[in-house]
Amino acid sequence: MNDYTLKQLVDKNFDYYKNGEVANYIPALAEVSPKQLGIAVYDLTSNELMKAGDVDVRFAIESMSKVPVLLLAIKDCGIKKVFETINTEPTGFAFNSIMNMEINHRKHPMNPFVNAGAIATTSLISGKDANEKFERILSFMKQICDDTDITLNKEIYLSESKTGDINRSLAYYMKGNQMIDEEVSETLETYFKQCSVNVTATGIAKLAAVLANKGIAPWNNQRIISEESATIVKSIMTTAGLYDESGEFSVHVGVPAKSGVGGGLMAAIPNSYGIGVFSPALDKFGNSAAGIQLLKDTVQELDADIFQ
Amino acid sequence: MNDYTLKQLVDKNFDYYKNGEVANYIPALAEVSPKQLGIAVYDLTSNELMKAGDVDVRFAIESMSKVPVLLLAIKDCGIKKVFETINTEPTGFAFNSIMNMEINHRKHPMNPFVNAGAIATTSLISGKDANEKFERILSFMKQICDDTDITLNKEIYLSESKTGDINRSLAYYMKGNQMIDEEVSETLETYFKQCSVNVTATGIAKLAAVLANKGIAPWNNQRIISEESATIVKSIMTTAGLYDESGEFSVHVGVPAKSGVGGGLMAAIPNSYGIGVFSPALDKFGNSAAGIQLLKDTVQELDADIFQ
Amino acid sequence: MNDYTLKQLVDKNFDYYKNGEVANYIPALAEVSPKQLGIAVYDLTSNELMKAGDVDVRFAIESMSKVPVLLLAIKDCGIKKVFETINTEPTGFAFNSIMNMEINHRKHPMNPFVNAGAIATTSLISGKDANEKFERILSFMKQICDDTDITLNKEIYLSESKTGDINRSLAYYMKGNQMIDEEVSETLETYFKQCSVNVTATGIAKLAAVLANKGIAPWNNQRIISEESATIVKSIMTTAGLYDESGEFSVHVGVPAKSGVGGGLMAAIPNSYGIGVFSPALDKFGNSAAGIQLLKDTVQELDADIFQ
């Protein structure tokens, strides 16, 4: 695999954007051009980053933020505290379902990658107020993506906050059932902000490379997260990274992954590759239409399905 | 790792049987002595089988049968037909839940490892009647476990059939909703029989070794199942192999696995190991209490967590 | 109100059959002509039966059978035993839902007018076998409808039995959860038969008149059921008589009622009227399209809404 092969895969899969539509629940996402596709692959063996297509275009991280915020929560509170607060089971329900907590008389959100669990994760981030919490998240994202240009997209943040009533409902449900301790409005402000950060496919590939590399940044050999947390997070990405399509994705692609409605996809293949993909048109499940196809082809080309 | 190390791990974990109880919903299971623990590890690299403890004791395969029957259904009907009939999503519900099909207006059982999906899988097995279907299953089990002594335990079969009303309910629900085509009583007779087969930890380790070895029996280099089906089944074992505890197991142990209420555990680690464990006392989730601990220690000793 | 006024209401509402369709899940129902409408009103004050339209046409009693079978179960076992077995809560779910028992961890079917509760009710009928149970039901129906010509429609019975898999699922679910004691196949045979009995709107009006008249047949002043059971059954008809449309019907019509997919409707207005309606074309909720409109107009004409 090299940049040229990767470029061929991008060209082959480009037109799949026609099978999707860009997220339209907020204007700032609706205006993004669907005709974009890019992939960055960090190869741990050669310690090289391969790229093709729109890998340096900035886009909203959205649900992919659940991965670095979970990692930071573990750094802040420890694995025990985090997983006493949030379970690690796939749900079989949509990402924004509130029913799955009530239906099984759960005392905890089911996993950190559905919205309820992600909000509970955010509530565990240290900081004296929403501002400090977010600054700590932003700083951690810059470090783990090796990208100092990550910034808050205020327009997206304001839209997320304005349209975020289902997330408010989830948060108050958890607060009312003693599933989270922190102030709801502060937690949600932080959560909406963490979703509204601008990243690139290159940065996401680097984040994924840290996960793939047992927690050590391969570009400078510094440990960013513990090996145990890297292992656990890849496991949860496999069972619950793509919401109620996690099982099907796992069957067809077979790598730990996480998607976002900004059109991003992250895949962390243990000891081999960190991958970042971007293409904003989404399929009916909210995953990047062309991105999924490109990721599938790339994994196949790399012979990297972890269940093979 | 060698037999001696394995023996030490068995000794270390033996007493965990005290944290569990043998299944008591039928007499034939209730009478089994809880004080048993054994493990067999098929090492694909050395092509050797390591053993310690009660590896040749016969016990009921129960839900582990869902793995070979799924493999046989794929051989009989092809991957496409099987997964048009049965989805591959984890459910978040107990193994015998009927609600999860109605609640999300599912047209298919959610995965082949909850009871509904397993019954639908059995309905796809070729054969002119229940008897021929079961004989084909039994024959396939003998081949893939490399164990010609596998037989039907009639006492268990009769008990399973007698107490199987929830499975009847699941089957008629699917039949009434056009989720399965075959005759219910015939499908259930086959299903109850496939659960009532006597196996050993050694045989299960060999079955798992075939899965781990891309479908080829390592003991004679003959292909038993396609590489693609081996890959897919390991993926589903990861996301849904331990019912509504699959996510937690995946976090803590991190290998494709399947359990049974007979006290068996199977783990298939791609390209490395096939593992069979037996210890009949079950924890509150229905998984072998000492078996899970022993499997966890063994995976750690082998450095075999696939998310590491 | 007299026969002439009633005839005018029938004419006024006749065309509403165009808003519905006859039940088509079994041939014997699908072949019934939708162009039929009839109503019989038993006036307790004048002790007269008013009639208009197709009141003597025979049609399948279907779910309206749940009322006389509940009354007979109370006679056989007593109120206490019956309502220890079956709850009396409306469900908010469809008549054939299985989820509502699992979702709230119910130990009993929620009420006698959803299918699960009706099957449990049938299981309480005395008799040495399915045949004797059904003969006792048939005999009781003849008495309470004052109609010796009621017979089993064998064609409908065979079709109900053939297509009854969801009911089998409900029954086995209850059996497997110790909610019913009797043999499932025997109970279902009786249940399918009780649904397949041919009645007339006139007979149904008389049954309803007994309920309305505190349990005494107004045509001969003989007590058929206890006053208490008549009161309770009218109450359950109000909260749960029309499945998940009971609340809306209660708001718009306001009388204790029960419907059947054969196109029948029964209404029992305390101390005033017993009403039987027949028109086989059903609205989307499975209730007689023209029948509901005619019943509503009639109740209004009689000034008989019990909440007025």
Place this chain on the structure above:
Amino acid sequence: MNDYTLKQLVDKNFDYYKNGEVANYIPALAEVSPKQLGIAVYDLTSNELMKAGDVDVRFAIESMSKVPVLLLAIKDCGIKKVFETINTEPTGFAFNSIMNMEINHRKHPMNPFVNAGAIATTSLISGKDANEKFERILSFMKQICDDTDITLNKEIYLSESKTGDINRSLAYYMKGNQMIDEEVSETLETYFKQCSVNVTATGIAKLAAVLANKGIAPWNNQRIISEESATIVKSIMTTAGLYDESGEFSVHVGVPAKSGVGGGLMAAIPNSYGIGVFSPALDKFGNSAAGIQLLKDTVQELDADIFQ
């Protein structure tokens, strides 16, 4: 029936308070003495108000407020608009369930007497802000209870607001699903206030008398609400007035009723009686323990079961 008979019934049922406990989720309710029982019966025939026990003690109206606020919403918006916003089906779920809206893909809260539906009802009250809305509700309550001394209990209001996270969750869920239009915080402020109003059993009996008397205040013959709205509200009180115990209450007592965790009970018997009961110790379903018994005895003494 006269005051003396009523007094005897109070004495007979007084000790049932020992079967319950006062609501303890907020201090202001937890401090109320459980040793209180009172009943007021407005007899429409004699146009007299009978009383016994603690009928003039002030207590929090809580969920009984759902009745007058529904009546005011109908006055403000009309029956059509109100019931296009809120359904009229019983739910089978607890008063504060959020799942029942998601589970059946409901576009509307299921009825005005579960919390979700009550909050949606409050959102329909006219007024330029929360303050004006509440003042209009308070003024309407004073009129329909014929009680100018009704005031807001600020301590209870502040506690309700502080502990009201589940209600916030319900409100944001509806807002996020376009089930309500109004500002959530304003609607909830009004809702928490309407629950925190101090009433007496006497006032509640008068409110119920208006409902029983087709909308006309029997004490001055002035129409307060339309006949149609009085009819509809009594119907919904019957099918859904006591949450997921409505069916059982309807079977055992058989009158349109509504309860509140302040210990109040209201019953409106068409054309006969308006009843107010107060006793603060609650049974496990949140209904007044002694109050239910006293109401049952009183209805029996009055021969007023509407299903009789």
